[in-house]
Amino acid sequence: MSFFRFFRTVHLALKSILLHKLRSGLTMLGIVFGVFSVIAMLAIGEGASEQAQQQVLQLGATNIIVRSVKPPLESSGSNNRVNIYGLLRSDFQLLSENIPTLVNAIPIRESTMEFRNKHHTLNGRLVGCTADYAGVNHLKTRNGRFIDDRDQETMANVCVLGADVADILFPLEQPVGKAVQVNARFYKIIGVSQRRVSTSAIGSALAGQDFNKDIYIPIKTFQVRLGDLIIQRQQGTMTAEKVELNQITLQVGNPDDVMATADVVRETIDRNHKEQKDVDIIVPLELLRQAEQIRQIFNVVLGSIAAISLVVGGIGIMNIMLATVTERTREIGIRRALGARQRDITVQFLTETIVLTGTGGVIGIVMGLTTPYAFDGLQYVVQNFILSGSNATSEVGRIFSDMHPKIAYWSLPLAFGISVGIGIIFGLYPARAAARLDPIEALRHE
Amino acid sequence: MKAAAQLVDLHKHYYLAGGTVRALNGVDITFPEGDFVAIMGSSGSGKSTLLNVLGGLDRPTSGQYILAGQDVSELSDDELSYARNQLIGFVFQSYNLITQYTVLENIEVPLLYRPGAPSISASDRERCLELADLVGLSDRLDHRPFQLSGGQQQRVAVARSLVNNPAILLADEPTGNLDSKTADEIMDLFVRLNGEGRTIIMVTHENDIAAYAHRQIHMKDGVVAGEGVFKG
Ligand SMILES: Nc1ncnc2c1ncn2[C@@H]1O[C@H](COP(=O)(O)OP(=O)(O)O)[C@@H](O)[C@H]1O
Numbered sequence A: 001m002s003f004f005r006f007f008r009t010v011h012l013a014l015k016s017i018l019l020h021k022l023r024s025g026l027t028m029l030g031i032v033f034g035v036f037s038v039i040a041m042l043a044i045g046e047g048a049s050e051q052a053q054q055q056v057l058q059l060g061a062t063n064i065i066v067r068s069v070k071p072p073l074e075s076s077g078s079n080n081r082v083n084i085y086g087l088l089r090s091d092f093q094l095l096s097e098n099i100p101t102l103v104n105a106i107p108i109r110e111s112t113m114e115f116r117n118k119h120h121t122l123n124g125r126l127v128g129c130t131a132d133y134a135g136v137n138h139l140k141t142r143n144g145r146f147i148d149d150r151d152q153e154t155m156a157n158v159c160v161l162g163a164d165v166a167d168i169l170f171p172l173e174q175p176v177g178k179a180v181q182v183n184a185r186f187y188k189i190i191g192v193s194q195r196r197v198s199t200s201a202i203g204s205a206l207a208g209q210d211f212n213k214d215i216y217i218p219i220k221t222f223q224v225r226l227g228d229l230i231i232q233r234q235q236g237t238m239t240a241e242k243v244e245l246n247q248i249t250l251q252v253g254n255p256d257d258v259m260a261t262a263d264v265v266r267e268t269i270d271r272n273h274k275e276q277k278d279v280d281i282i283v284p285l286e287l288l289r290q291a292e293q294i295r296q297i298f299n300v301v302l303g304s305i306a307a308i309s310l311v312v313g314g315i316g317i318m319n320i321m322l323a324t325v326t327e328r329t330r331e332i333g334i335r336r337a338l339g340a341r342q343r344d345i346t347v348q349f350l351t352e353t354i355v356l357t358g359t360g361g362v363i364g365i366v367m368g369l370t371t372p373y374a375f376d377g378l379q380y381v382v383q384n385f386i387l388s389g390s391n392a393t394s395e396v397g398r399i400f401s402d403m404h405p406k407i408a409y410w411s412l413p414l415a416f417g418i419s420v421g422i423g424i425i426f427g428l429y430p431a432r433a434a435a436r437l438d439p440i441e442a443l444r445h446e
Numbered sequence B: 001m002k003a004a005a006q007l008v009d010l011h012k013h014y015y016l017a018g019g020t021v022r023a024l025n026g027v028d029i030t031f032p033e034g035d036f037v038a039i040m041g042s043s044g045s046g047k048s049t050l051l052n053v054l055g056g057l058d059r060p061t062s063g064q065y066i067l068a069g070q071d072v073s074e075l076s077d078d079e080l081s082y083a084r085n086q087l088i089g090f091v092f093q094s095y096n097l098i099t100q101y102t103v104l105e106n107i108e109v110p111l112l113y114r115p116g117a118p119s120i121s122a123s124d125r126e127r128c129l130e131l132a133d134l135v136g137l138s139d140r141l142d143h144r145p146f147q148l149s150g151g152q153q154q155r156v157a158v159a160r161s162l163v164n165n166p167a168i169l170l171a172d173e174p175t176g177n178l179d180s181k182t183a184d185e186i187m188d189l190f191v192r193l194n195g196e197g198r199t200i201i202m203v204t205h206e207n208d209i210a211a212y213a214h215r216q217i218h219m220k221d222g223v224v225a226g227e228g229v230f231k232g
């Protein structure tokens, strides 16, 4: 079909459609909402998948994170007792020496402390770690250097500041070479790390980490200067905890080995922590797979809803087109008398249906494109007016506010294709019915 | 003289539950080129059926209809469509314009169905304008059918029937819905078109309209009851 012929056919179809604007508009609605929901659904899925991928990339797809968790407090009166739990240095020994697929194993000790430089203060995380910590967590220094193996051996009183710590405690000075006070002790600053995006929380398994409010010291130094027992006084109550290691980050050399290695780690930990459930193992790759699975289920459910909406829209269109054919029987007879072949009539009515659904598709796509913005607005409303103050729904609110739909650009041609396809599928029968009318009968039709 | 159309022992029967209706029951007529015929007869005598067969809208039950040297009963549906588009022009009693189209667009409709569906060229457009001028509607090109009088609508239909320059013009009671003054105007147009060599076959039951034709064929019960030549 030549371009002009195509253009003319579409032009004539538009003319007929515009003859009944309200009817055409209402007919289109089903397709509009169907296409809109296809795009919105894929955008939500795409956003979720991208987020999951980012989370995993931040945590490291080849990492296995073994973390101490405070076991649920046993009944009453445990307030004054020292709470002993978590990973032991022997666990680290066991894991790092007996699993050959690992390329790195980092013991980590951390505690929230007050950091001070003269009158500037900041609460942050004091992290005892090894030299490999920087590489595994994608930390780069913007000044000076990260702690190294020699600092470790000598249990040096040195530290590396996170970007926020440096900016807040030393707003006008270059911190490297100076000292920072943590609780009652001073550490010599040997480096400042570059700003790094925080990792987001993964469900309840792992809290988000803000690397910019950290101070890093050699773990041996942590051990020697602070020990395993940390006592904190808050509002009159005192908590005492004895923890040898807060976390062990394991890095697997080959991504294919991550799952198998995770199983070994799990077995090892389970064997040594039988008494209380005080260690959690987080495998980012596993989380990614879970997220993918959830997304697939999500897509199937929403996809079915969108498909139903499209089919209902299609049936509505077919209904209207059949009515149109009846209403325009006379016109069909006239065209046949003037030389239109059956094929010409089929093409005419099919084009009208496709123009109708195609237009509905385009409107749906435009509406779909606004999904991310509409979502932002909706989140604002939900958070500020609906969820404010109510705890019961805050989990829903959290999940909701974690959603950041992202338009999947390939879904646009797909959605348009679907709307045209609906036009063809549901337009063909009415168009064929029109073409098969007997010309004389059609001409006689009132 | 060569025949524009020829009917040989033509039958058209309708088989209904209550019996067979022989709408045409053995019709033999030859229409020479340049003929101007009025087909007359009482209601139900088979005039419209005859015209529908002549126009390629209907196929005979038996007998032959030879149009431009070809037996129409052997043509496929597409070939019949071609014949309706290229060889025949239709004018109906009830005008049968397409309501959502303007005068000009209505005149152009047969151009949409030309073989190969070429786009409407400048010369096509010019021809449509000439035809609009011929029927006296040059100043109404943008009007829609409901904005026109019956006579004007019928003149649009005449212009439309001529756009593909058919050899034969068929008209089924073209003046049936018009007052006598407008009817005469349409007939003057027909006389002029016939004068240019076009064959015109027209159904009417009005004597003064039939009088415009060169000859009159009278139908009765599906057969030709008589033929006359009279000038009103
Ligand atoms: N589609 C049809 N089915 C059954 N009978 C028909 C049909 N078309 C026409 N007839 C019958 O054929 C006869 C001729 O009809 P028609 O040609 O319309 O007559 P006229 O135009 O002379 O009034 C009538 O008796 C009519 O009832």
Ligand SMILES: [Mg+2]
Pocket (backbone or CB within 6 Å): B047, B048, B049
């Ligand atoms: Mg009749």
